[in-house]
Amino acid sequence: MAPPKLRDVEAGQDAVIAVAPELRFLLHPRLRQLPGIPVRLDGTSTLLHLVESLGIPRTEIGGFAIAGRAAAPGLVPRGGERVRVDPVPRPQPAAGEGFLLDVGLGSLARALRVLGIDARYRNDAEDAALVAAATLTGRVLLTQDRGLLRRRSLARGALVRGQGRDAQLQDVLERFAPELRPWTRCPACNGAVAAVPKRDVAPDLPAGTRRSYEEFSRCSDCGKVYWHGAHAVPLCALVDTAREVVGRSRRAPPDGTGRSGGRTTRSTAGP
Numbered sequence: 656m657a658p659p660k661l662r663d664v665e666a667g668q669d670a671v672i673a674v675a676p677e678l679r680f681l682l683h684p685r686l687r688q689l690p691g692i693p694v695r696l697d698g699t700s701t702l703l704h705l706v707e708s709l710g711i712p713r714t715e716i717g718g719f720a721i722a723g724r725a726a727a728p729g730l731v732p733r734g735g736e737r738v739r740v741d742p743v744p745r746p747q748p749a750a751g752e753g754f755l756l757d758v759g760l761g762s763l764a765r766a767l768r769v770l771g772i773d774a775r776y777r778n779d780a781e782d783a784a785l786v787a788a789a790t791l792t793g794r795v796l797l798t799q800d801r802g803l804l805r806r807r808s809l810a811r812g813a814l815v816r817g818q819g820r821d822a823q824l825q826d827v828l829e830r831f832a833p834e835l836r837p838w839t840r841c842p843a844c845n846g847a848v849a850a851v852p853k854r855d856v857a858p859d860l861p862a863g864t865r866r867s868y869e870e871f872s873r874c875s876d877c878g879k880v881y882w883h884g885a886h887a888v889p890l891c892a893l894v895d896t897a898r899e900v901v902g903r904s905r906r907a908p909p910d911g912t913g914r915s916g917g918r919t920t921r922s923t924a925g926p
């Protein structure tokens with residue numbers, strides 16, 4: 656669709672994009688320190704397009720504002736306008752249908768499952784198949800690949816910050832503050848885990864385990880049996896930390912970014 660005639664005359668001028676500090680790590684290193692980035696207008700590029708071109712996926716954008724007022728992602732800016740780009744507020748409403756994790760996030764998937772969070776993981780999917788699977792099943796695609804998040808067909812996604820499981824887990828918990836139901840999901844396959852009488856599993860247990868433990872649970876999908884042995888101690892610490900992080904995120908002020916000041920209304924960028 657052609658942009659409004661009025662705005663055609665703006666081509667060739669600059670607008671200035673002011674990116675919130677939380678999103679600046681996504682910019683080219685040369686641009687990260689700038690309070691405002693001049694961008695040349697072509698009269699047709701929308702706010703969303705201009706900001707995505709700077710390397711910020713739409714899933715990470717909470718809203719745009721011009722002169723303190725919310726601006727729609729589809730707006731074509733005028734020359735001389737200063738556009739503020741805010742991050743997605745935290746906590747972001749959690750995914751009703753759970754998460755789908757990209758290749759390379761297997762450790763994060765297992766940690767989320769320990770917490771009872773529905774976390775499907777595929778390490779063999781092509782990009783297109785992954786995006787389609789997330790969208791078809793109503794899941795949020797968790798990835799560290801910005802290219803995936805630029806795909807138009809993706810309904811919901813999030814860029815996972817951090818290297819290593821613990822940092823990534825903290826990021827996802829802070830961002831979505833999901834409902835935690837520890838020990839209800841199979842870390843190996845994401846199936847539901849339920850308590851099972853000892854007599855049902857006793858024949859398959861090592862003798863020492865059979866002697867030492869009374870309570871067991873079993874995965875309804877893969878049949879794996881679980882008990883709270885010494886191996887569970889680090890996972891208990893993981894559960895405790897997760898409860899703290901989610902509690903903190905839920906108590907955070909409405910803008911949820913942990914930073915204060917200067918925020919006004921915001922609009923939603925994309926689906």
Ligand SMILES: [Zn+2]
Pocket residue numbers: 841842843844845846874875876877878879
């Ligand atoms: Zn299982």
